[in-house]
Amino acid sequence: MTRPPFDPVTERDLRIVSVQLGRPARDVVGIAARCVCGAPTVVSTRPRLSDGTPFPTFYYLTHPVATAAMSFLEAAQLMVEYTELLVRDEEVRAAYRAAHEQYLADREMFGVVEEIAGVSAGGMPTRVKCLHALAGHALAAGPGVNPIGELALERSTWSPDVCRCPDYGVDDVDAEVTA
Template structure:
């Protein structure tokens, strides 16, 4: 069975935007790429411009859109999983270094997405990634979105979170609503 992977052809179609709108329950905004797709082809993660069209700086370049994944990650956040992860960053030098590398990767990807969108530099968020990187865990959704977009081995805590939700959602199976593709 094929697993969801970072999207090698991140072109955004109108169908993608329609699906994302159904997933989020609102219109998609400032989507530059589909950063990861389900095995069925539906978007899982969008890459959003680092400055929204209304001028607002937007540090969350990899935005998790799939409601099944989002709900599973929300349950972990409600249980306080971020706190133990944050503690481990301060206690485990190797994990801290891997997490710092994930932060740097995230910043590089934001620059790339900004250039692709014609945005350029966004000084208000320069050096700030998302999700609490590199020193704490603030938002598991961001870390999972980054892991799905970048692929395994880039964001250790995003990868770990994907493992923690494997009973609810996994990269090798579809949990999409067929109505997303057919509804107006």
């Protein structure tokens, strides 16, 4: 399968993502993961925003209930626990490094930005810094790619298999947006 495996962006998607973020969506190139109801959960964003800003977070978790669940886990200091797991478990460490490399390759399909070369997201490949980014990557990439993102999703109160979306208040226009 060609990576990255995401859906094209529609006008409706952009309206939902803008509501989710509380600001206009910027430089979205695809919907990398969706809720079971079809609403965006993870977006893919250009590595250089249209204003010229380098943007390393290619897979961006936007679902409000998922982001709240990751914030709760971060407040509980789960990043420390997972960083310690990386130190002591060679298999997890190797899979996390591979996830980092895959993340970089996916992002580079949309351009190489020298200022962020080698920088993925969430602390990869050596530490755990942002569970939002790691969970977003795990949801986008699918099972078996990002072990730390998957562990965070397993521990969270949110599930990608159960819709807990609010009413986004957008109409059902589904025209595809050209990136």
